[in-house]
Every structure is written in C-alpha cells, then in structure tokens.
Amino acid sequence: MIYILDDDAGKEFLNVKGELYKYLVKVRRHVEGNELGFRSRKDIKTLHNYRVQSVEARSLELSLISSHVKEVKSEKSLHVAWCAIDSKSIEKVLPSLCEIGVEKISFITCDRSQKNFKLDFKRFERIVEASMQQSGRSSFLEFDMYKNIKDFIDEFPDTKVFDFCDNTLENSADFETVLIGCEGGFSVNEKELLSSLEVFRFDTPMILRSESAVMAVASKILL
Secondary structure (H helix, E strand, C coil), X not given: CCCEECCCCCCCEEEECHHHHHHHHHHCCCXXXXXXXXXXXXXXXXXXXXXXXXXXXXXXXXXXXXXXXXCCCCCCCCEXXXXXXXXXXXXXXXXXXXXXXXXXXXXXXXXXXXXXXXXCHHHHHHHHHHHHHHHCCCCCCEEEEECCHHHHHHHCCCCEEECCCCCECCCCCCCCEEEECCCCCCCHHHHHHCCCCCEEECCCCCCCCHHHXXXXXXXXXXX
C-alpha cells in the first residue's frame, strides 16, 4: 500500500483502529518510528506523511511529519466510452484500468447491451480507491452514463472506434477518446451511426472480449 485514504488526513494527530489497524500492525508489521503516507478524499493531491508514535493493543497513534502536493498520474489522458456489459466483468478489470491511468469511463446502453445489468458506481468507486492506494495514483477515475451511442458521439465527435475493420491500430497511435462495444459488437444501426468516425482493430486473428479490448486499448495508448 503506497498511501492510505483517510478523511482526517492532514490533522496533526491520527488514531487508527479497526480493520486498518489490523492490516497495518498484524499484516504489514508496522512499529513505532515507521512512516506512513496518507491522503484525504477532499484534497487527494496532497500527500501527508505520518510517523507511528505508539502501537497500542487496538489502536495506532500517528503524528504528522509533513504535507506537500504530490500528484501521481498518467502523462496522457484517455476517456473510454464502454458499451455496458456484466458489472462483474467490469469489476475484474477496473483496478488495472485505474493503475494504467484511464481518466474516465462513460458507460453506454447500446442496442446489444443486456438490459438487466445495473452498474453500481459506488461499488466501482470503492474498487478504484483500493487500487489507488496500492498503485499510488492520486486522481480519481471518473464514471458517468449515457443512454445511447448517439448522445455520446454528439458530445464527443472526435471519438475513435474499436471494431472489426481493415484499419490496424498503429504503434504510434495517440487519441483521447475511444468507443468500445459490448459482447456481440455494434448493431447495424450503430455501425451506420459510427460510419463517419475513424475505426480501428488490433493486428490479431483472435476475437477479444469487451473487457479484453478495453484493457488492450488503454495499455496501447497510455503505457
């Protein structure tokens, strides 16, 4: 864990109890004199360094050493428009997308999206926070929702599209917004809607699952 998210971060003294105490003392074996990094959700860019003052039976006492702005984020920006799939599949790759540096994910209800999928953004945010603390990232991964592809393209007309086509993505490719379909791809009507946009594929004979495609595109652009 690179740092710990705590809404009290920045105060002169911190008292850690409960599950976090168990993790820091029982698992990570922190003792008096060790230093730990903390960030607060309200001021995520500022890193607060604390020193362990004492280790009690059920609590950890820490004192503030220093506070300074330290941003940790990708040098590039990528906004993923992702046609909604099973939330369990999304949750499996969210930590990796956070670590890679994806800035925002817009979920879209597409023609072939299964309508019974309900996306729990609060749960997504908890998953992302855990990933941030492990990777050191100091910016939140944003989420929003669009009811169809047209509404998204109207707002982001420069979007690139990942789909079956003859155009292979070049190693030097660089863009900020990409649309990726759900299982089964885009419908005929959606393909017609997207016909004026730049479409690309990867140089592979294999068919990628939606979550694999998102991971591959994000890695190609950001890493």
